[in-house]
Amino acid sequence: MVRSRTIWATAALLTATLGAAAVPANAAPVTATRTAAACATGWGSLDKTYFAGTSTPLTNVRTGRHDCYDRFVIDVPGAGSGELGFSVGYVDELYQDGSGRPIHVGGGAILEVRVNAPSYDPETGTPTYPGRVAQPLPGVNLTGYRTFQDTRYAGSFEGVTQFGLGVRARLPFQVQRLADHLVVDVAHTW
Incomplete structure (x- = not known):
């Protein structure tokens, strides 16, 4: 044995x-x-803000999928990176600036994205972006995204345009100011 x-x-x-x-x-x-x-990002999930403003109107919003994160891009042609202010952070509920109206955003967490650029021509008041308040963003299809679950347009008030981004959970994100663009990347995981 x-x-x-x-x-x-x-x-x-x-x-x-x-x-x-x-x-x-x-x-x-x-x-x-x-x-x-x-996929290590080291980004964190605290609010990110840059104080500046431009009268250059935004024209488009789009998204993209990457290996480690989902990307949200706001196009502001003609705005330099130093002129493009923003405020991005997690909120319990999205409220429309000016009216205080709550806007439902689907997902496990809501990332509020504010860009200090109007969605209309300041001289004529003509809209430069076709979004409708409380509706999903036109031309954005989130099928197959790992992190993004919903998008909502909250309007433009006093030169600041507001969006709600529904994400799977409160995940780390980064914000980049580039000439002509504001870019928000939300990681797939911690």
Whole structure:
């Protein structure tokens, strides 16, 4: 009985040793580990604000899917990055500026995005963006997105345009001011 246990223990040890030796030392790590390392953002979920304003109107809103995050882009052609102010943060409910009207946004969390640019021509009052208050954003299809679940237009009041972005959960995000664009990236995971 003792001898058969010794034989089995020796065979198990030999198999484990040979199995480990069969994997090259420079082999790539397991895919899940690679993905997690490649998606490290360090962004956080606290409010992000930059104080500036432009009279240049926004013209479009679009989204994009990436390996580690979903992207929300507001196009403000002609606005330099230093002129484009914003306020982005999680809220319990989205309220329309001016009226205080609540706007339902689907998802596990609501990210309110305000860009300090009107959605109309300030000289004529003519709309430059076709959004309708409390409605999903025109031309934005979130099918297949991992983080984004809903989008809502909340209007433009006193030169500030407001959006609600419904996300799966309160996840880390970053905001980038680029010439002609405000970009909000929301990570798929922590």
